[in-house]
Amino acid sequence: MTMVQAEELGPGYRRAVSDPIALFLAARAAAAPTETWEASSGVLATADPSGRPSARFVLVKEVDAEGFWIYTNYESRKARELDANPFAALSFHWPSTHVQFRIEGRVERASDARSDAYFASRPRLSQLGAWASVQSRPIASRQELLDRLAAEEARHAGAPVPRPPSWGGYRLVPSAIEHWVEGEHRLHDRFLYVRTGDAWSVTRLSP
Numbered sequence: 001m002t003m004v005q006a007e008e009l010g011p012g013y014r015r016a017v018s019d020p021i022a023l024f025l026a027a028r029a030a031a032a033p034t035e036t037w038e039a040s041s042g043v044l045a046t047a048d049p050s051g052r053p054s055a056r057f058v059l060v061k062e063v064d065a066e067g068f069w070i071y072t073n074y075e076s077r078k079a080r081e082l083d084a085n086p087f088a089a090l091s092f093h094w095p096s097t098h099v100q101f102r103i104e105g106r107v108e109r110a111s112d113a114r115s116d117a118y119f120a121s122r123p124r125l126s127q128l129g130a131w132a133s134v135q136s137r138p139i140a141s142r143q144e145l146l147d148r149l150a151a152e153e154a155r156h157a158g159a160p161v162p163r164p165p166s167w168g169g170y171r172l173v174p175s176a177i178e179h180w181v182e183g184e185h186r187l188h189d190r191f192l193y194v195r196t197g198d199a200w201s202v203t204r205l206s207p
Contacts, residue, residue: 018200018202019200020174020177020179020193020200020202021063021064021065021174021177023179024063024092024101024103024177024179025063027094027097027099027101027179028040028063028092028094030097031094031096031097031099034096034097035094035095035096036096038059039094040059040060040061041057041058041059041060041092042057042058042060042090042091042092043055043056043057043058043090043091043092044056044057044058044060044070044078044088044089044090045088045089045090045091046078046081046082046085046088047081047085047087048081048084048085049084049085054077054078054081056078058070058072058078060090060092062118066171066173067105067171067172067173067174068090068103068171068172068174069110069114069118069169069170069171069172070169070170070172071110071115071118071119071167071168071169071170072135072167072168072169072170073130073133073134073135073136073164073166073167074166074167074168075134075135075136075137075166076135076136077136078136079170082107082170086106086107086108087104087105087106087107088104088105088107088172089102089103089104090102090103090104090172091103098181098182099179099180099181099182100178100179100180100181100182101177101178101179101180102177102178102180103172103174103176103177103178104174104175104176104177105172105173105174105175105176106172106173106175107170107171107172107173108170108171108173109168109169109170109171110168110169110170110171112168114169115163115167115168115169116163118169119163119167119168120160120163124161125149127161127163128149128152128153128156128161129149130163130164130167131152131156131161131164132145132148132149132151132152133145133148174195175194175195176192176193176194176195177192177193177200178190178191178192178193178205179191179193183207186207187207188207189204189207190204190205190206190207191203191204191205192204192205
């Protein structure tokens, strides 16, 4: 495996890196204290069966050796596109540390158990909101949404809120991860990690 040495990775990195997911987690942790917004926010790009793309910011709070996890209503546009064309890309940019990551790979639905566990960790009002919102579908007014939320509060009063059957997770299994570090005079450092089996190879790219 090709190794990128620590001195090539730019300020803040002092070790050779062979695992880009570990590198991502370290970079996100370094950025979180200085970011003005949620460091777990990233842009998720999907495409419909004809190849037309769409993109939106999502929270990606769970990242591990298995991949990058997102959660949504399975009837939303992004979910319908992921089910029809199970490949996607994520982009993260942390201006405070001048670092960016791009992730590409196939997508698969999370297990019911994993979706249940994540849903249970959400604040109660967020749980109720998942029942109240028919995501991506037309709605007459904000008041209609608030009325639906109030109805769900009444329906689940005094009891735990179960996960809606139309809500759950997806895992993006990365096949390629690019690590980008801003450089002076637009001479940025770019490192492309490509997965082969259980190992990663890394190549420096021209900015």
